Amino acid sequence: MFSIKKIFFLFKILTTITFGFSVSNAFASENTLVMQEQLIKQVEYLFQQNPESLRSDEVIPLSNKIIPHRNKYPNEIVTKTYLLLIDIAMNKGELATAFQFAQDGIKLTNSSQKTYLCLQVQLAKIFTAKKHYKKLLNVTEQTIKSPITKGNAKYLLFALSYRSAAYAMLSQPGKALKDMQQVQNIIKQNPAFNEHISLLSILANAYYHLGDFETSLTVQLKILKLRFNLNKLENVDQTYYHLGNAYFSLQRYNDAYNAYWEAKRYAEKKSAPIYAAYAGQGLALTLQQQQQYSQATTELLQAKKIFHQHNLTTSYLETLITLAQISRATKQLPASLHYLTTAEKIAENVILNKNYIIFYQLLAQMYLDKGAVDSAYFWQKKYSQALLNNKPININAKANKKQNLVDSSKARKLTLKLAEQSELTSTFASKYQQQQTIIFLLAFIIITLLFSQLVIWLRRRAKRSKNKYDAQDKFNVTLANPAQTKQLYRTNFNMAKKYSYSLTLGYISITNWQELTFKFNQKVVNEVSVGIANLIHEYTNEFEHAGLINDGEYLLFFPHQSKEEANLTMEKIIQALRLRFFANLGEFSVTLSYSIESPDFQDIDPYIFLSRLSAAVKSI
Template sequence: MNIVLKLSAVLLLLMLVVAPVDAQQARETVRANADRVTELYRANQENLAYDEVLQLATEVVQYRQQYPKEIIAQAYVLLAEVASNKGDYVRAFQFAVDGLTYKPLPPELQLNLEMRLTSGYFVKGQYHNVFHFVEQALELSQQTGLVKYQLLSLGYRAMANALIGEAKKAADDLLAIKALMNENRQYAEYIDLLEIIAISYHYLGDYQTAVEMHERILKLRFALNMMLSLERTYYNLASAYHKVGRLDDAYNAFWEVKQIAEREKWPIKRAYAELGLGQVLLAQGEFESAYKILVEAENSFKGQNLNSPYLGTLIELTKASLATGRDEFAEQILSLAEQLAEVAEVTPEQVDLFLLLSQRYERQGDIAKALAMLNKYVTQKQQFSQSTNSRRIELPTILKQEANNKDIALDLAQSYEVHTEYASQVDKQNKTILMLSIVSLVLLGIAVTQWYAYRSRQQNFVYEQLERPAYLLASPAQTKYIYHRAFKKARKYEYPLTVGYIVVSNWQDLTFSFNKRVISEVNKTIATLVNEHLGEFDQAGQIHEGEYIVLYPHQHRDEAKAKFEKLLEALKVRFFANLGEFSVNIRFSMETPSIQDIDPYIFLSRLSDVS
């Protein structure tokens, strides 16, 4: 008995000694991580190391309750930057959205995130959504005197106005940029802004000025050894070359983008390059080569939620397929493009879609639809043509008389201020590297301890994935993979796949009305009921909070309907009773993809559109 008491006393003493040490160590780790995030945020983001940022920022986000919201938002900026550098623009956009949920933030940090959000809308082709955030950012940057973000806001607004045909407004924004840069010459070497200005000229129809600016920007990148986003400059230059008819130069520049993307393993940037190469090859009459490379681009863009470039790829692939005698495949691709055009804005470069659709309906003998599409093509063509003509009239009087408006950018490579600023940046970088080396040595001991903790967490994670309890469903990322694989297998082996979709339409009201514990119980109840009603080969998962899909492979709709209805009935009985007087609204739909349903995500989007 005495031995047991002594052992208990020893164990208690050890716990009292070890617990404060562990707590102190955890606090030091949090402080070190926060300092490192801030250092990386303030450093030159052209040189961010992907693996380091991913590990550090993920740890901060995962244990966000231990960090100030400013540090969390900075971590999201770093994640958005490295995702954008890899060409993962959709994820970069989402990181910016997540970062802005921690408002209010310091003005500079909030503006950084808002600019990334604006850039994401351009990539998505949602140009009209740009104006709200740009106006908001412009107002905040003017109030706080942050000139860099005033310039970026004006640049993005000029791009958006040029894209929607507001040439006068775009020209006014470019003149405002000129005036502001004359007052703040230290921003004359800011390459991101220069590229925005050059792209604005491109969208305004002044392609020659765009070419000259992009060539100087390329020269400036090599002069300053700013190589990380080199492929972006090559891509912009290639697009401008294409517009002025320098097809060989355009092909070579697009090829440079493709080589860089393949070397760095950036599939989305490679897809952009392949789309550009396909367009050039079509213009050169190399239809078979164009077809092959556009097929690669289509495979890369598929499922990435990049509607605008994907639509452009489908249109160009349709042309290449028709030119090479692949009429049946062209019909499938054109149908997919027609569906996508219902949710994506059609740009001037994509207006040929309506002509292709008119020709298809004419071949099918549907003269009414053929005429409707032809009329739409002519109307859109005239609209874009009038916009282009108005640009040509306004540009000489507004912009080209102001020669200095582009000289600011065109003379940059020889600018003494650029090289002075660059030398200062190099000196700061060297000091930062020395400081980080010292900090890294200090953190080495902590890192070893954290590695063992991380290894233990990873082992637990793997075990949980292998033995998922009945009260859990597949996560959204896992569900996306499961659904995509099941859809593709069903098409490949030509067997039916029925998809059931369930959504709690007032989920936001539910989360507002109940605490986290109740919501957790609701999630567990839904997961348990779904798992209980799955057959041997059925699968299910969560798409978003309150949104689920159930997959019934090798079953037509009529065969799976009984099981799906039993699940819905169980949800109503069990789920409603646990929430008192709160009325939960469940909407659902169920369908089996047909042979015309080529893209799994478009099918799911249509399935989720339930009333």
């Protein structure tokens, strides 16, 4: 039997423990609420940012904290989290993942009108990328007819643009023109609209798939200029990729190669392997046309691996077909047979692009070579049917041919006009922003000067001697180091090819540099180096550059100059160096050699070109 004191003591202990648990739960609950509020604020902040600049290392950890516990957050926040994930997936080219996030977001209810419209536009973007134009038309018509769209000019603009693209793809240019006219009118009524790049990209891709490659190329070039003017380079790889497609379709293979190369470089820089693989596929097709089969195969194998990893069946099949064609062209028949049989296994449920239906004929030829006549007949028949299916057919073509031509011409002119207006508007906005920044900086500088005038006056004497030393030191010009010279070469090379102007390079070598460094100490060698750099700088203008390749070897860049024009400057420099007297060398004289050459489009690697340049030196 327990005594009354023991019972009272046990009751007191239980009360203390219960109270402790209650206080602990209260603190834990309060900490959870604080954490949730922080996550909600973070979602709202990221949702207001430029979708192209979102970082996956910020969005994905955030979504992992919210979506598994979605019942604890408002549907509006969960939907916005899905939208952020869609942007991340689209930036990387992961269309299937983006579509799944969009479906998950649509299932949620009680979201705001703006969030709902944003989801609809994202669906339209996904359907466009996947080339599902009937689905694109359905979702855009639902969005445009929705009463909530009329009060949101931004989303109405995007919906009309996507519907215009759908109409263009479905051979209804008259309806496409009406939508583009509405787009232009809405932009005039909303001058604050600033998402011209996204809008023009939709229309440019529509014209590309419609077969109007010249219009697509013109608009894509405007988009590229806008991106650099506005410093919106996050997804510039996609612009370069579409630019490459337009050049390739116009059989401008050198330009296509440069565009695809830039697309791959930027995609790799932002860690987007799928877009890098698409660009690599474009490079391979261009190299195939130029009969550079070895390089094309290397690009295709890299792209094939990425497409297989991400389950991109159509693109994976396309790489297999191209590899089979290249193997056949290079007489590697066993490899061609391997690629064809691998492709045949996955081709049944894939609708091939018109550029790849040659695959059916390749299979027919393969089976004919094997003596399997029935299989050869099946694939040849499928090839013939594919040719018929890809033939543009219009039931009312005869009656409406003239009107369709007029509508298409008007739509094209309207799109180009919109591109011009977008360029002017964005350029003006950029210049206005720059002017505002300059005005602010000038005002800040003036105020700072007024407050610091007394301090400056007191320090003036101390700075005079230092300024004299700096002035003397500034005369000693420092040339670019070898790494910087390599970068200068690539920059000048790419710019010259992109804008089609001449580029000449000059090479100067101090042939007895090793003897000079052996006979004299480092101080004397440095003085000679400074003297040579000063002379080169004295005879070159602000648009010409110079840099070191190795000790005693110099490379000079002459953009917009022919060999004859550059040679005049080179001869002046060589003559000045030959006549220059280095007092600290005594009777030792410096011997020189030089050469001049212009790189062609294949000289992307500076070291290969420099070896050719150094082999053609002239001794003096």
